[in-house]
């Protein structure tokens with residue numbers, strides 16, 4: 001029997017719980033941390049350095065754009081690796097979201 005050109009089984013990644021969602025040549029981001037929102041939902045928060053921000057995002061906190069080159073944070077629900085569920089926030093907007101100003105019209 002001739003040998004097959006490919007021998008062996010491709011190695012499997014141990015314990016990759018669907019968390020590897022790096023988009024190709026994504027620059028290095030800061031370390032992730034988990035924050036719990038007021039509704040009890042855990043969010044993964046990851047700082048994005050200005051040098052790693054190459055696109056314009058819309059911040060859901062203030063509904064304004066985050067231009068490229070501005071350091072901000074990207075968040076998504078803990079336990080999911082859904083890139084579509086990610087949200088980019090101004091760092092200040094993300095922090096403020098947990099502390100409502102109390103001023104309402």
Ligand SMILES: [Zn+2]
Pocket residue numbers: 059060061062063064089090093
């Ligand atoms: Zn904002």
